[in-house]
Amino acid sequence: MKLLGTDASPYVRKVRLVLLEKNLAHEYLVDAPRDPGSHVAQVNPLGRIPALILDDDTCVYDSPVIAEYLDTLNDSPALIPRGDALARMRVKRGEALADGIMDSAVAVRNERIRPEEKQEPNNIVLHNNAVSRALAHASEQLGERVWCEGNVITLADLALASALVYLDLRQPERDWRSTHPNLAAWFARIAARPSMQTTLST
Ligand SMILES: N[C@@H](CCC(=O)N[C@@H](CS)C(=O)NCC(=O)O)C(=O)O
Known part of the structure; x- marks a missing residue:
């Protein structure tokens, strides 16, 4: 494929x-x-x-x-829990939260690249506030756990990490590591994985 x-x-x-x-x-x-x-x-x-x-x-x-x-193509690893409906929902919800962060960060980016007189500051504030709330929520949900759901890596981790890489790229001024040290420690673990290293190297 x-x-x-x-x-x-x-x-x-x-x-x-x-x-x-x-x-x-x-x-x-x-x-x-x-x-x-x-x-x-x-x-x-x-x-x-x-x-x-x-x-x-x-x-x-x-x-x-x-x-x-x-x-569905293999079980190694299963990134969306198979048997437990609530765990599955939480992982899909985590993905939705991360996708929402991406949507808002992309909206801010699209606004900022317009000529300054055409930018809508309210739109930027609205989406940046959504990102801030979603990060606070993700941080609270993660707490001191190693992964977002259960004791294995799931799609929720991969999605959230992707959203955070995008924030680092487009909003380097947003100091989410200081605001949410637990997310910073969790992110450092994911960032060290060969999969993330591969995507960051291209
Ligand atoms: N909800 C979609 C969003 C995909 C999306 O918006 N991708 C952007 C790039 S980040 C895109 O292709 N935009 C169209 C364009 O750039 O013309 C998904 O999860 O795949």
């Missing part, structure tokens, strides 16, 4: 981490939807990345659907 994406996209990073953690054979193709010559709109009618193209040319989107599909 082939994954179309860009190195900066947090949604793409999440899917790459799933592929790498589960050791699933794939080809990662950098393809920015807005670049002339992009193939993204030909495979995903929404024109968005990540877009996963299966060997029979089926295109899978968007990132939660891709992650859930990939997790």
Whole structure:
């Protein structure tokens, strides 16, 4: 299978981490939807990345659907709990929280790259506040545990880590490590994993 994406996209990073953690054979193709010559709109009618193209040319989107599909391909590890419905819900909810952080951080980024006179400061404040609340919530939920859910790494960890890498990239002034030291310690563990090192090195 082939994954179309860009190195900066947090949604793409999440899917790459799933592929790498589960050791699933794939080809990662950098393809920015807005670049002339992009193939993204030909495979995903929404024109968005990540877009996963299966060997029979089926295109899978968007990132939660891709992650859930990939997790069915093997159990090593199972990134979404199989048997326990509540644990499964908590992991999917953790992914939704992280995706929401990504959505708001992307919205802030899109606002900030507009000409200054066209930027809507209220929009920036609204989304930045959402990011701050979501980080506080994630920190509170994590507490002093090693992983977001149970005692193994799950999709909730990979999604949250992807959101935080994106915040470091686009909002380096946001000092979330000082505000939430427990998230900082947890993030350092994930950042050291070969999967994250691979996504950070490209
Ligand atoms: N909810 C989608 C969001 C995907 C998304 O918005 N991706 C952005 C890149 S970060 C994109 O492709 N934007 C279209 C563009 O840049 O033209 C997902 O989880 O896959």
